[in-house]
Amino acid sequence: METFLYTLIDQAQLSESLEAFFVCSGLPMRLLDHQGEVLLQFGEDSSYCRLYENHFPPGDTCPEHHIRAAARAQNLGEPYLFACHAGLNHLVFPLIHRASLLGAVLAGPFLMHEPDVLLFQGVTAKYPLPRIQATQLPAAAGELPVIPPEKVTQLSHLLLHLLRSLILDSRQQQVANQEKLHQQSLIHESIQAYKFTALPALTYPADTEKELLTCLKTGNLKEAEQQLNRLLGFLLLEEGNRLQTLRNRALELCTLMSRSALEGGADSSLILPLNSRYLELLLGDTTMENICHHLSEILKAYMECMFSHISGKNSGLMKKAIAFLVKNYPSPITLQDAAEEVHLNPSYFSSLFRRTTGLPFRSYLNKVRIEEAKRLLSSTDYPLLDIAIAVGFEDPSYFTKVFKKYTGVPPSQFR
Template sequence: LYYLFSNLISDSRQQLIINQGKLHQQSKINESIQMYKSFGDEEKVSYPYEKEKELITKVKTKNVPEAKGILNDLLGYVLFSGGNSMDILKSRAIELCSLLSRAAIEGGAATDSILKINNHFLQNLQNINNLDELCYKLQESVEVFTESMFNYIPSKNNELMKKAIAYISKNYSKNLTLEEVANDVHLNPAYFSTVFKQSCGSSFKEYLNMVRIEESKRLLANTDYSVIDIAIAVGFEDQSYFSKVFKKYTGLTPKQYR
C-alpha cells in the first residue's frame, strides 16, 4: 500500500507546503496593505521605487528571504493603490519580472537562460486569474532569478563562490581584502577576482561595498548611532568615503536616508 500510494502522499505533502507558503505570503501582503491604509486618505502615497532598488540588491546578494519580504511590500502597495485590480497587478508583475531579469543578467546569469525564464513567466501569466496565485508566482520568480545567477557557473566554482560570499557576509565589518577571501577559498587572487565578477556581476570591491551599505541602511533606520559610528561598524574607515559610496547606491546621503 505504501508503494502504491507513496507518490500521492508525496504530492499531497508538496501541495500542503505550497499552500502554507501562499498563506504566509498573503498575511505579509495584508500587513503591507494595512500599513499603507494607516497613512490615511489625505496623504498621497507614491509608488516606493526605492524598494525596487532594494529588491535588486537583495537578489544580487542572494538574500532570498529579504527579497521576498520587499516583493510582498511592493505587492501590498499595488493591491492597495489599484483596488485589487488583476489587470493592474499583471502590468506591475510584468515590470517586476523585467526588473528581476535585468538584475539577474547584470549579476552574471546567462542571457539566453534568463530570457527563457522570462518568457515562461509571461506565458503562465496569461492563464492566471487569481490574485493569490499571481503573487505566489512572482515570489517563485524571485527564487528562480536569484538561483540563475549561480547555477550557470561550473560546479567547482559554484560552491567556492558561495563559500566566498558567506565569508564576506561574516567579515564585511573588518578590513577585508580580496587576497584574504581568495585565500579562504584556496584560489589565486587574480583568478578569484575574475571568477567572482563572472558569478556575481560585480567586482569584489563593489560587492563588498554593497553588503556594507545594506547593513548601514539597517542601522540608520533602526538605531540612533551617529553616521561615523555606523560607517566604522560596517567596515568603512572614512566617513566622507562612506557617504560617497552610500549615495552612489541609494541616491541619498546617510542623513537624508535616515
C-alpha cells in the same frame, strides 16, 4: 474516480499506512472518494454515529460534511481538524492530483474533552432524535476516545508525514497552498502598514523596488522576499481588485528581476528562456494570489540561476564574495578587498574563486560590469563615458576593449 485514484497511489501501501495509523492512534480510519463515500475502513463506526444514522437531512449528511472539510484541507495545504455536524472531532487529509480533489483520508471521530451536557443539547436541538435514541447519547459518547489538544496536534503532524508522499502532486500542491497562505498573511501585514502611513497620498515605493533588485543581485533571498511582499502589498492596496492592472505590474517586475539576475552574473542562456516562460505563466494567472505566489517563485528561480554554479563546502564563502562583488562593482574593488570580505588569504581566495565559478576574479567582475553596461546602453541615452564610469571602468578605452571582448561589438555599435 476510485479506479483513477488507485492509478496514482498504491492501494496496498495506502492500506498499510491507514492500518498502521489506526493501530497506533486507536482512531477509526477511512479512505473517502471525491463524494465523501467510504472506499476503505479500519475500525468500526462509533455507536454515537450509528444513533444519528438516517437522521440527517439531504445536503447535510456525513459524506457531504466530510468532503467539504477535505476541500478546506486542500486550501490549507495540510491536515484539517474539524468538528462534524454531530459535534465530533475529525482529522482529514486531502488526496490531490493536478489541483483536483480525488478523495481524502479521514481519522476519527474523537473528543478533546470529556463529554458534557452541552454536546448533547447542541446537537439534539439542531437534529432531533427519537426519545429512546436520545437517552442513549451519553453512554455512546462515553465510548468515544478522548484525545487532548496537544496530542491531536502531534497526530496531525504524523498523518501529514505518513501520507503526503503517496501522491507526489498532492504533496506539491499542499506545499504551494501553504506558501500562498503564508505569503498572503505577510502581504496583508504590509497593506495594514501602508494604511497607517502618515503621508497624505501614497506614492509608488521605488526605494522598495530598488532594494528588492539589490537583494536579488546579492543573493539575500530572505530580505528580497520581504521587499517583494511589501511591494505587492502596496500594489494590492492601490489597485484593489483590478486583476489586469496587477498582472501588468507583475510582468514589469518579472522583467526587472530577470535583468537584475543578468547583472548579478547569471547566464543569459538560462535567464532569457526562463523569463519568457514566466511571462506566459503570469499572463495565464486568473487570481491575485497566484500572481503573487508566482512572483515569489520567479524571484527564487532567478536567484538560483545566479548561484547555481556554486557548490561544495565553501559555497557559503563564495556566495558572500560574489554578493560583495555584485554590490560594489561600480567601485575600484580588488581581489584583496573580496578576500578580506570573506577572511581568506588572497592567493587561496583567487584559486578557490576560479575553481568554484570557472572564471578568474577579474573576469567575473568584468562580466558583471558589462552586463550592467549593456542594460544602461539599451535603456538610457547616457554618454559612453558616463556609463563606463558608472559600471566601474575609469578608462573609457579599456571599457570599450572589455565590452567588445564579451559582446563581440563595441559599445557604440551595441547601442
